[in-house]
Amino acid sequence: MSFLLTCPNCGVREVTDFGYGGEISPRPTSRPTLRELGEYNYFRRNVAGVQREWWFHRSGCRAWFIAERDTRTNEVLLTALPADPSPNGGGAA
Amino acid sequence: MSRLPNQPGELINRDNVIRFTFDGKPVEAYEGDTIGSALFAAGRRTFSRSFKYHRRRGLLCCAGQCPNCIVAVDGAPGTRACIEPVREGMKVEHLNAQPGLDLDVMRATDLVGTKFTPPGFYYKTFIRPRKLWPLYEKVLRHAAGLGVLRKEQPEREWRTEYRRRHADVLVIGGGSAGQSAAKAAAEQGDDVVLVDEGPFGIEPIPGVEILARASALGYFDGIVPVWQGDTLHQIRARRHVFATGAIEQPLVFAGNDLPGVMLSGGAVRLTQLYAVSPGTRAVIATTSDRGLAAAAKLQDAGVEIAAVADLRETPGAAARRLSERGIQVLAGHTILEATGGKAVESAVLGPIGVKGASVERTFECDLVVVSGGFAPAMSLVLQAGAQTRYDPARGSFVLDKLPSSVTAVGDVAGVDDEGDDVESGAVAIPPPVSGAGRGKCFACLCEDVTAKDIRLSVEEGYDSIELSKRYTTVTMGPCQGRMCQLPAIRLMARETGQLLEQVGTTTARPPWVSVPMGVLAGRPFEPAKRSSIHGRHRELAANIKWAGDWRRAYDYGDPQGEALAVHQAAGLIDVSTLGKLLVRGPDAGEFLNRLYPNRFSDLKPGRIRYGVISSDAGRIVDDGTICRIDDDTFYVTTTSSGAGAVEEWFSWWLADWRMDVKLTDLTQGLSAVNLAGPRAREILSELTDLDCSPEAFKYLDGKQAKVAGVECLILRIGFVGEVGYEIHFAAAHGEHVWDALMEAGRDKGLRPFGLEPQRILRLQKMHILVGQDTDSESTPFGAAMPWIVKLDKEEDFIGKWALQHYSIEEPATRLVGFTLGNGYVPTEGSVILDGLGVPAGQVTSARFSPVLDRVIGMAWVPSPLARDGSQVTISDEGRTTEAQIQTKPFYDPEGEVLRS
Numbered sequence: 001m002s003f004l005l006t007c008p009n010c011g012v013r014e015v016t017d018f019g020y021g022g023e024i025s026p027r028p029t030s031r032p033t034l035r036e037l038g039e040y041n042y043f044r045r046n047v048a049g050v051q052r053e054w055w056f057h058r059s060g061c062r063a064w065f066i067a068e069r070d071t072r073t074n075e076v077l078l079t080a081l082p083a084d085p086s087p088n089g090g091g092a093a
Numbered sequence: 094m095s096r097l098p099n100q101p102g103e104l105i106n107r108d109n110v111i112r113f114t115f116d117g118k119p120v121e122a123y124e125g126d127t128i129g130s131a132l133f134a135a136g137r138r139t140f141s142r143s144f145k146y147h148r149r150r151g152l153l154c155c156a157g158q159c160p161n162c163i164v165a166v167d168g169a170p171g172t173r174a175c176i177e178p179v180r181e182g183m184k185v186e187h188l189n190a191q192p193g194l195d196l197d198v199m200r201a202t203d204l205v206g207t208k209f210t211p212p213g214f215y216y217k218t219f220i221r222p223r224k225l226w227p228l229y230e231k232v233l234r235h236a237a238g239l240g241v242l243r244k245e246q247p248e249r250e251w252r253t254e255y256r257r258r259h260a261d262v263l264v265i266g267g268g269s270a271g272q273s274a275a276k277a278a279a280e281q282g283d284d285v286v287l288v289d290e291g292p293f294g295i296e297p298i299p300g301v302e303i304l305a306r307a308s309a310l311g312y313f314d315g316i317v318p319v320w321q322g323d324t325l326h327q328i329r330a331r332r333h334v335f336a337t338g339a340i341e342q343p344l345v346f347a348g349n350d351l352p353g354v355m356l357s358g359g360a361v362r363l364t365q366l367y368a369v370s371p372g373t374r375a376v377i378a379t380t381s382d383r384g385l386a387a388a389a390k391l392q393d394a395g396v397e398i399a400a401v402a403d404l405r406e407t408p409g410a411a412a413r414r415l416s417e418r419g420i421q422v423l424a425g426h427t428i429l430e431a432t433g434g435k436a437v438e439s440a441v442l443g444p445i446g447v448k449g450a451s452v453e454r455t456f457e458c459d460l461v462v463v464s465g466g467f468a469p470a471m472s473l474v475l476q477a478g479a480q481t482r483y484d485p486a487r488g489s490f491v492l493d494k495l496p497s498s499v500t501a502v503g504d505v506a507g508v509d510d511e512g513d514d515v516e517s518g519a520v521a522i523p524p525p526v527s528g529a530g531r532g533k534c535f536a537c538l539c540e541d542v543t544a545k546d547i548r549l550s551v552e553e554g555y556d557s558i559e560l561s562k563r564y565t566t567v568t569m570g571p572c573q574g575r576m577c578q579l580p581a582i583r584l585m586a587r588e589t590g591q592l593l594e595q596v597g598t599t600t601a602r603p604p605w606v607s608v609p610m611g612v613l614a615g616r617p618f619e620p621a622k623r624s625s626i627h628g629r630h631r632e633l634a635a636n637i638k639w640a641g642d643w644r645r646a647y648d649y650g651d652p653q654g655e656a657l658a659v660h661q662a663a664g665l666i667d668v669s670t671l672g673k674l675l676v677r678g679p680d681a682g683e684f685l686n687r688l689y690p691n692r693f694s695d696l697k698p699g700r701i702r703y704g705v706i707s708s709d710a711g712r713i714v715d716d717g718t719i720c721r722i723d724d725d726t727f728y729v730t731t732t733s734s735g736a737g738a739v740e741e742w743f744s745w746w747l748a749d750w751r752m753d754v755k756l757t758d759l760t761q762g763l764s765a766v767n768l769a770g771p772r773a774r775e776i777l778s779e780l781t782d783l784d785c786s787p788e789a790f791k792y793l794d795g796k797q798a799k800v801a802g803v804e805c806l807i808l809r810i811g812f813v814g815e816v817g818y819e820i821h822f823a824a825a826h827g828e829h830v831w832d833a834l835m836e837a838g839r840d841k842g843l844r845p846f847g848l849e850p851q852r853i854l855r856l857q858k859m860h861i862l863v864g865q866d867t868d869s870e871s872t873p874f875g876a877a878m879p880w881i882v883k884l885d886k887e888e889d890f891i892g893k894w895a896l897q898h899y900s901i902e903e904p905a906t907r908l909v910g911f912t913l914g915n916g917y918v919p920t921e922g923s924v925i926l927d928g929l930g931v932p933a934g935q936v937t938s939a940r941f942s943p944v945l946d947r948v949i950g951m952a953w954v955p956s957p958l959a960r961d962g963s964q965v966t967i968s969d970e971g972r973t974t975e976a977q978i979q980t981k982p983f984y985d986p987e988g989e990v991l992r993s
Contacts, residue, residue, distance in 0.1 A: 002314035004329070014257065014329070021745065027709070028894060037894050041710045056741055062758075064748035074314075082748045 003074040008081045009061040021054025021064065023047075048072055055079070094121055094134045097368040097394055104293065104366045105130075113183040116193065122179040127292065129155060129162050129175035130367035132185075138352040138436045140164070140174060142190035144239070144570065145541035146203035146533075149194075149435060151352025152371075153538070153576075155359035157290070157606075158340055160539040160571040163188060163239060170240025171571075171607050175359075176292045188240040195435075203533075212546045212553075212565040239571065253612050254324045260286045260302075263317060263330035265309045265473060267295045270503025271336030275301045278334070286328055288319050290606065311603025312476035320612050332498050335474040339467035339504035340575045344378060344523055345544055345584070347430040347531035349463070353437030357387035357464040364394045372460025376440040377401040378428035380488075380521045384464035385411040388420055391462070399456040402426035402442045404521035411517065429453065429528035431461050441531075445524070465523050468579045469505040475601035483594035488522030489579055490598055525583040536584055537577035539570020544584050551588040558585050562599050571607050574599065624669035625764045625827030633845060640848060641734040643670045648847035653943040655846035656853045659815055660944050662842025663770030665834055666851055668819065669827065672717070672736025673759040674729040674743065680752035681727050685719065687890050688746060690873060690882040696721045701793040701808055704729075705873055705881050706739065711895030713867045713876060715739050718810055718819075720795035728795070728806060728821075732863050736760045746891070764827040768834060769817030772841045777818055779837040783807070792992040801833030811991040813854035814984050853940045856949055857984035859910050865921075866908060866937040866951050872896070875904040875953070877980065906934045907959035910983060911967075911976040913948040916941070923969040925954050936967060942983065949983045950976070 006012050023044055028036060045051070050070050057063050068077040096107075109124035115132060122131030129152055132140070139149040140162040150161040157176035165186045166172045174185070190197040262278040264271050267289025275287040279300030287301050290308040297303065307321035317333070319326040341356045343349060353372065355363075357379065360371040374397045377388050385408065388398050401422045403412060412422040423442060430441040440461050443453040468489050471481060478496040483489075484507070491507050502508065526534045526544040534544040542565045555564040558581065567581045568574035578599060585596045622643045630637060635646035646667065648655060658664050676685060682694035689704040696702050698721050706714040715735035720728045731739040740758045747754055768777060778785045783798035790796060795808045803826040808819040822830055835843065852862070861867060861876060873881050873896070882896050913919070918939050925934030939950030954965050963978045985991060 002316050002329075019741065029889075031897070032894055034898065037709075037898075041708075041895070054745070056745070058741075062740070062744065064745050083751050 001074065003076065005055060005067065005076055006079045007057045007060055007063070008065050008079055009063050010057060013057070013060060017057065017059040019056040019058040021056055024052045024054060024066065050077060094123075094131075095136070095370070096134060097364065097370050100365050100368045100394070102365050103368045105368060111179045111181050113179055113181065113185060115185045116187055120185075124179075126179045126367060127175055128164065128166070128172075128177045128179055128183075128185055130363060130369050131179050132174065133363065133371075134367070134369045139194050140352075141188060142194065142197045142199070143350065143541050144189070144539060147190065147197045147199040147201075148203050148350060148533075148541075149352050150350060150538065151436065152355060152363070153343070153359055154341070154356050155362040157292070158572060158575045160239075163571060165240055168243055169609070170242065171609065178292060212542070212550050252323055253614070253616060255616055256324055256326045258286060258302075258326055258328045260284045260328060260330045262286070262332045262334060263288070263328050264301075264334040264336060265317070266336030266338055266503070266505070267291060267303070267305070268336055268338055268503055270506075270508065271334070272298065274334045274336060274500070274502050278332075286330065288317075288328075308606040308608070309473055310605055310608055312473055313603070317473075320606070320608050325612050332500070333474075333477055335477070335499065335501045335505055336503045337470040337473055337505045339469045341383070342465035342468050342579055343538075343576055344380075344428060344463045344465040345526040345534050345536055345580050346378075346428050347528035347534050348432055348437075350533070350535045350538055351431050351433050351437045351461075352435065353433065353459055354431055354461045354463060357384050357462050360460065360462045361387050361390050364391060364396075370394060370396060371462075372396060372458070374399050374458045375460040375462055376428070376442065376456050376458045377462040377464075378404075378426075378440075378442070379462075379464040380404045380466045380523050381464060381519065382409075382411045382517055383467075384462065385415055385422070387462055387464065388415055389418065392418060392420065396460065399440075399458050400442060400454070402428055404445065404523060405519060406521075409517045409519065423454075427523065427527050428461065428463065430531045432532075437461050441528070443527075465580075466520050467504065468575075469507065470575070471505060472573065472601040472605050474499065474501050474505065476603060481598060483592075486520075488520060490582075490593075523583075525580070525587045536580045537565075537567040537570065539572050539577070540566040542567040542577070542581075547581060547584040548588050551585070556589050558582060558596050558599055561585060568599055573605060622670070624667050625824040626667045626669065626766070626831045629828055629831050630667065630845075635845075635847060638848075640670065643733065645670060646845075646847040648849045649845055652847065652849040652853065653941070655844055656850035657943050658842060658844040659770045659813055659846060659850070659854055661771070662844070663768065663772040663776055663838055664813075664844055664846040664850070665831070665838065666767045666769075666813075666846050666848075667764075667831070668733075668767050669764040669824070670733035670736075671760070671765055672729075672731030672733065672739055673763050673765070673821065674731065674740060675757040675759055676727040676729055676743070676754060677725055677757070678752070678754035679725055680754050681725055682721075683888065684747065684750070684752050684754045685727060685729075686886065686888050687750070688743065689719075690886075690890060690892055690896060692883050692886055693719060693721070693727065696727075698723050699795055701795045701810060703881070705878060706742070707873060707892035707896065709891055709895060711872050711892045711899050712869055713863060713871045713873060714742065716861070716863050718808060720806070720808055722795070722797070722806075730808075730819075734864060762824055763821050764824040764830070765819055765821040766831060766834065767812065767817055767819045768838075769811075769813045769815045770843075771815065772838070772843070773816050773818060776834060776838045776841055776843060777807075777820075780833055781807075787993060801830055803830055805830070811858070811988075812860055813851060814858040814982075815854075815990060816993060852938070853942060856938050856940050856951065857942055857945065857982065859951060859982045861908070861951075862938070871908070872899045872904065874899045875906060876908045903956055905956060906953040907956050908937070908951060908953055909959045910979040910981075911936075911950050911952055911954075911965065912979055912983070913939075913950070913967075913974060913976050915974065916948060917974055918948050919950065919967050919969045919974065923967050925952055926966040926968050926973070927955050927958075930966075932968075934965075936969075945983055952976075954978065 003015050005015050065081050067079045105123035105125040111122045138151050141150045153159045153161045155175045157173045162174040164174045187194045261283035262285045264275040264287045275285050279285045285301045288304045294305045295303050307319050310318045317328045341358045363369045363371045376399050377384050398420045404427050406425045426442050429443045431437050439457045441455050477499050480494045481490045482493040484491040546565050550561045550564045555561045568578050582596050586593045630646040635649050638647045685693035701720045705716045717730040774785050780801045803822050805820050805822040923936040924932045927933035933955045934953040936952045942949050
């Protein structure tokens with residue numbers, strides 16, 4: 001895997017600068033059933049297409065941010081800090 | 094040295110003689126020579142012995158493409174003599190021949206073994222008896238191969254630096270097409286890198302970074318690694334221009350591998366660049382104007398041209414001009430055979446399509462120049478996503494569809510840029526093989542694969558090019574298909590009755606050039622973290638070992654004595670490796686409440702609480718202490734190994750929850766020492782104005798005060814089981830604080846203690862080491878810490894849902910302590926057997942405790958056995974021993990010493 005990722009703080013960097021946090025999956029807000037809990041902890045949708053995911057600028061500013069990436073091509077459609085309220089921002093993390 | 098008179102473009106400097114050795118014998122060369130040109134000038138014709146048959150091989154391409162001149166330089170195999178510049182004093186040695194190049198006993202495989210060494214020979218022959226394979230393998234490995242690696246390398250002998258380079262445009266190949274592409278891009282303002290693997294430099298081009306004598310190894314997802322000397326450039330560009338040129342192809346005929354058979358480009362290079370005459374009398378076989386041009390150049394250099402066979406029926410103007418020079422051009426002819434012992438002695442030419450001795454003509458010669466057309470060097474551009482199609486007019490595969498960010502220019506794109514030499518672009522397509530039946534006709538020089546071998550592989554059912562490749566190993570040698578892919582495809586098409594486009598090409602794979610493993614192995618350094626006090630540990634002759642990324646003092650020579658000193662007087666340990674996080678802001682308490690299963694919002698300023706971090710799966714992730722400094726500020730310590738991960742974990746949830754909290758990682762900025770033991774209070778009091786009395790500075794108090802004049806945060810905690818003060822301060826003062834404490838404790842029995850005695854001390858208290866006593870399955874309930882989980886907390890917290898479940902479900906195993914009576918210390922990881930002798934748990938820690946005078950440990954045991962007084966069986970690699978379970982700490986079980 002090799003592509004460029006734009007850190008919302010630092011700018012464009014090699015993907016090897018970053019840590020991958022996986023696809024964004026909503027955490028249960030009320031007591032889940034064991035099955036729901038198991039799915040949250042251990043199951044991923046693993047889509048072939050665009051997904052929203054977490055990235056961490058490990059060798060940089062050490063900020064977590066959100067990216068939309070096409071898992072088939074590694075094309076990154078957007079990156080944003082989770083606090084960014086713009087429509088494309090991470091507000092819906 | 095036998096040299097021609099000055100040649101117009103020669104690269105050698107005749108005023109500067111360079112001396113090196115070949116197989117121990119001195120060789121003289123000129124500055125600018127390659128090893129190959131110097132050895133050839135000195136009369137050498139055999140440069141290597143072939144892979145399987147140990148046949149003599151000589152210079153062929155003189156361009157670093159073929160396998161024929163691979164030698165070892167200063168003990169390192171895999172260097173191509175024809176492009177490696179000579180250096181004073183270098184030691185060059187041949188490969189793969191015993192006892193020497195000129196007398197190789199393994200030549201017997203060629204003379205008598207031919208019938209017995211078809212493709213798949215090893216697999217077919219050495220399969221039985223099975224148990225003898227290791228012996229066979231040893232002999233075969235010795236017989237075949239391309240050199241011997243030294244078994245031992247001086248450590249860090251090879252130094253490779255990695256360099257990352259981002260550019261707008263990467264141009265690969267520095268021929269005229271590559272240079273103009275680079276120039277054009279730079280003129281448009283692009284940031285351009287030009288890579289060229291040729292042995293000669295490239296004139297500077299404004300705005301272009303030139304990497305000369307550098308090889309692009311492959312195309313990996315947009316990154317092109319470029320090996321240049323001791324640097325591996327990793328180049329990422331928006332656009333790629335491939336100007337990788339075309340490779341002159343040999344012809345497949347009998348004896349086509351004899352020394353003296355040379356590609357036209359090789360013969361011309363030897364003549365013009367190094368002023369070395371490739372021979373005295375030449376026969377030339379060509380399929381295009383290239384061979385005709387070479388004939389003229391060689392004649393100009395004084396080589397007698399015996400005959401030229403031009404495969405084309407009507408060679409055109411260039412041939413007429415050769416006739417005017419007195420050179421005989423045989424149209425519609427090709428070479429059938431080269432014969433000779435140590436080198437070429439004669440060549441047989443014959444017309445295409447007509448057989449029989451009457452039409453053949455034999456010429457004495459010591460040089461056979463061949464030119465079988467050109468194959469575009471497409472490997473790299475194919476790796477970048479291009480496709481190919483067969484072009485019947487050119488007789489080769491050409492580029493077809495290119496990805497949008499990729500361009501191909503020059504020869505690789507089918508554009509002939511050596512216009513001066515070639516009057517007509519007409520090319521005849523050579524037969525797959527000529528002169529078959531007269532002797533070995535090699536399709537692949539690297540792996541000694543003949544035309545017959547390919548036929549046999551098809552007969553045996555390996556009828557696709559990819560299968561034949563794997564079976565015969567054609568294209569799999571050091572030339573990576575440069576010389577043999579097209580011939581192999583032509584042979585395959587003939588044997589299977591397919592068209593070339595049906596046969597297709599083999600997949601282009603990296604690396605494009607042979608590359609030393611050391612270049613790929615990474616930078617030869619091992620980063621280490623050292624605390625600011627590390628120098629003192631060295632002075633004290635500490636036993637220093639790796640602990641994660643850190644170099645740490647394991648002990649100072651006497652772990653047992655050091656542990657006892659902590660009980661009897663006092664000890665001092667450097668714990669600067671602990672993770673240290675400052676969590677600050679109005680929501681800080683709430684934030685920690687959500688991250689830990691226990692409660693922190695009610696922790697009073699100046700007080701400390703132990704915390705275990707669990708995941709949402711309810712598993713233990715890390716542990717540490719948390720001190721509330723004021724309403725909005727918490728000081729969090731983590732395990733040494735978990736520091737980075739916990740910071741990531743905290744900041745991840747902070748990013749998700751977006752609370753009003755600031756997180757600062759102080760791990761590198763602060764040092765810490767733990768002063769512990771019955772006399773610790775006394776020692777600390779000497780260095781601070783703080784009231785250290787048990788009433789004023791209680792267990793689990795955290796206070797800010799000056800120690801030895803340095804602002805410190807002092808945490809009264811008890812990891813090692815005695816009264817203890819963990820003192821945190823700015824790292825710059827590390828040695829000062831350490832020295833002051835050591836000095837104050839000098840007459841009080843204070844000893845420094847290392848990680849190993851600390852492990853004994855904490856085991857006596859059954860304090861867990863996350864990652865040692867726990868694994869990814871451990872929950873706080875199983876690890877005997879149910880009190881850490883506050884399920885009645887009002888907030889949701891990480892792990893709550895899972896921990897609710899585990900609070901009810903009985904775990905299969907629980908973490909408990911055990912003691913052994915017989916002095917035997919079981920290996921960590923030993924198995925706990927249940928009553929039926931079935932493995933049901935494991936020992937996680939075990940030590941001899943000097944203060945208790947017995948062996949103690951911790952283990953996961955089946956829950957029914959996790960009771961005081963029960964017995965378990967430990968099986969340590971077959972040795973079994975009985976252990977008594979204990980659930981309370983071994984030392985000071987009620988914590989009276991700790992709190993005193």
